[in-house]
Amino acid sequence: MIELLRTNDxxxxxxxxxxxxxxxxxxxxxxxxxxxxxxxLGVLPRRVLVAEDDVEQARRILTDAGFADEMRDG
Structure with a gap:
């Protein structure tokens, strides 16, 4: 699985x-x-991981939803 995003929210x-x-x-x-x-306390971030086969589609979805700046590289 590939990490897409990390957040405390x-x-x-x-x-x-x-x-x-x-x-x-x-x-x-x-x-x-x-x-x-x-x-x-919400100090440690949660990580959103996606299957390697779904990475490109997931990145497009998150970009369209306004999360392009929050996504991890890789």
């Missing part, structure tokens, strides 16, 4: 999950359970 994560799900793309949000270790 749960609303952004939820929105991106909906975009990926609606497009039928394989994705995973890593580090969601880290809030237990950090005391639910």
């Amino acid at each position: 749960p609303v952004v994560i939820s929105y991106i999950e909906a975009l990926m799900r609606d497009a039928g793309l394989s994705f995973f949000v890593a580090d969601q359970n880290m809030s237990i270790m950090e005391g639910s």
